Amino acid sequence: MAHFYLLLNHYMFAPTINLKQIRACSPVVMTSASHAEDPRSESGQAHITKMKLPPGIRERKRYVIFKLVSEKDRQFSKEEILRGCLYAIHSFLGDKGMSDANVYLIDWNENFGLGILKTTHKTKDDAVVALSLLSAISETKISVIPLNTTGSIKKAKEIIRSLKSVEKAIRNKTEDKNKTEDKI
Structure with missing residues (x-):
C-alpha cells in the first residue's frame, strides 16, 4: 500500500x-x-478520473445571501466583490481558515447589490463575521449586510428573486413620490 x-x-x-x-x-x-x-x-x-466522495463524507455547503451598500451608490463587478470577500475572509481566518472555508462567490447582481457566497457548514459563521468586517472595496467605503443563510442554491436564488422584487417596488414608490413632489 x-x-x-x-x-x-x-x-x-x-x-x-x-x-x-x-x-x-x-x-x-x-x-x-x-x-x-x-x-x-x-x-x-x-487517464485517471476523479472519484466522487459519498454524501456522508462530503463537506456540506452553505450559501450566505448578502447585500452590499456603497457610500457613493457605486456598482461593483463580480471580480471586485470576490476579491474583497476573499481579502476579508483571509484577513479574518488566515490561510488555513480560508482553505477550510472553501469560499466562492456564486452569484452577484450589480444593480441591486445582492450576492450569494458559498462556504462550508463548519465555517459559515466565520464567513458571515468576515463579510461584516469588510469596509472598503477599491477605495470605496461599503457596508456588507448578511441577510440569510441556506443549505440549497435553489432556495438562495429564490430568496434573491424575492428581494429583487421588493427592492424594485421600493424604487418605484420612491420614484413616484419624487415625481409627485416635483409637480407640487
Whole structure:
C-alpha cells in the first residue's frame, strides 16, 4: 500500500500513468469501462478520473445571501466583490481558515447589490463575521449586510428573486413620490 502512495505522489502532476505500474499496486478508476476498448491501452497509457466522495463524507455547503451598500451608490463587478470577500475572509481566518472555508462567490447582481457566497457548514459563521468586517472595496467605503443563510442554491436564488422584487417596488414608490413632489 505504501508503494501505491509513493507511485501516486510521483505521478500526481503527470497527465498520464503507465497501466502496468498501476495494476501492480492497486485498482484505479479508468475513463473507459474496458481496457481492451481503450485505444491508449496498447501503449499502456490511461487517464485517471476523479472519484466522487459519498454524501456522508462530503463537506456540506452553505450559501450566505448578502447585500452590499456603497457610500457613493457605486456598482461593483463580480471580480471586485470576490476579491474583497476573499481579502476579508483571509484577513479574518488566515490561510488555513480560508482553505477550510472553501469560499466562492456564486452569484452577484450589480444593480441591486445582492450576492450569494458559498462556504462550508463548519465555517459559515466565520464567513458571515468576515463579510461584516469588510469596509472598503477599491477605495470605496461599503457596508456588507448578511441577510440569510441556506443549505440549497435553489432556495438562495429564490430568496434573491424575492428581494429583487421588493427592492424594485421600493424604487418605484420612491420614484413616484419624487415625481409627485416635483409637480407640487
